[in-house]
Amino acid sequence: MHGQAAVMRNGPLRLFHISDIHFGLEDTRALDWVKSCIETEKPDAIAITGDLTMRARHPEFRAACEWITALKVPVTVEVGNHDIPYFNLYQRFFAPYKRFKAIERLVETELDLPDLAIVPLRTTTRAQYQRFPWSNGWVTERALRHTLDAIDALPSGTRILIACHHPLTERRADGKLLTINGTRAMEALAGRKVMGVLSGHVHDAFDLTEQTAAGPLRMIGAGTLSKRIRSTPPSFNEIVVEGDQVRVTARNLAKVPTRAMQIDEVPENALPPREPREPVAPIATVPPVDPPVH
Numbered sequence: 001m002h003g004q005a006a007v008m009r010n011g012p013l014r015l016f017h018i019s020d021i022h023f024g025l026e027d028t029r030a031l032d033w034v035k036s037c038i039e040t041e042k043p044d045a046i047a048i049t050g051d052l053t054m055r056a057r058h059p060e061f062r063a064a065c066e067w068i069t070a071l072k073v074p075v076t077v078e079v080g081n082h083d084i085p086y087f088n089l090y091q092r093f094f095a096p097y098k099r100f101k102a103i104e105r106l107v108e109t110e111l112d113l114p115d116l117a118i119v120p121l122r123t124t125t126r127a128q129y130q131r132f133p134w135s136n137g138w139v140t141e142r143a144l145r146h147t148l149d150a151i152d153a154l155p156s157g158t159r160i161l162i163a164c165h166h167p168l169t170e171r172r173a174d175g176k177l178l179t180i181n182g183t184r185a186m187e188a189l190a191g192r193k194v195m196g197v198l199s200g201h202v203h204d205a206f207d208l209t210e211q212t213a214a215g216p217l218r219m220i221g222a223g224t225l226s227k228r229i230r231s232t233p234p235s236f237n238e239i240v241v242e243g244d245q246v247r248v249t250a251r252n253l254a255k256v257p258t259r260a261m262q263i264d265e266v267p268e269n270a271l272p273p274r275e276p277r278e279p280v281a282p283i284a285t286v287p288p289v290d291p292p293v294h
């Protein structure tokens, strides 16, 4: 769906890409800092790439909706695997978005900025017949079609960023399946000259260029603002789009430089690395024990 109307303006656009706040296990200090950055710096838009909550519980959604509705800039919110009901199977299958009611108009909403559109791509599904558990991504044909149609409806020359929850990488180097249909989605997006795909889910930041059959595609991941850290302190991405250039800074309270915050390979999930050769950022702030999942 089309969202906020475009306002013509020259100069660079500055976006905040934040992800995986996981209300219920949020990092209050980091979150308060991000909020003050938003209030003082007033970015042109904010993309929140999913996992607002820990287990999609009502109090977690209340806190998430309260935090998001207080933001005074255009926002798009993608749905993460932690945001659809986990315990209530009836709701999971028949009304998975019911708990988003207070921020309904922001969910999977295209943001139309001057000569730049942020277009959502749904990667979270209610169930996956291919595997269990269902925490990883699946770009269904329907979801991909929806996004491609939205891109094709844009005025020619519009710069495009995609916002989704799961990194689109389909397989790890060892062949392990990550996002189903990710390769096809990446190729379709590269063919439409998308400038970058913003995602979350793995709780570490990255800025990678993947080669596809239709050309290169920039994959930009944001870290987490929760206590469920993987190998880096809590962070968010500041993204500056100027002409055909996209600059990414992984901002964090620990003042770790961006390159040290970023992993070089997409890991399987958000849990801290425990196996040898798992992708870890150079800073390697790996918690000594795994943070709680629930």
Ligand SMILES: [Fe+2]
Pocket (backbone or CB within 6 Å): 020, 022, 051, 080, 082, 201, 202, 203, 270
């Ligand atoms: Fe997450």
Ligand SMILES: [Fe+2]
Pocket (backbone or CB within 6 Å): 051, 080, 081, 082, 165, 200, 201, 202
């Ligand atoms: Fe996730």
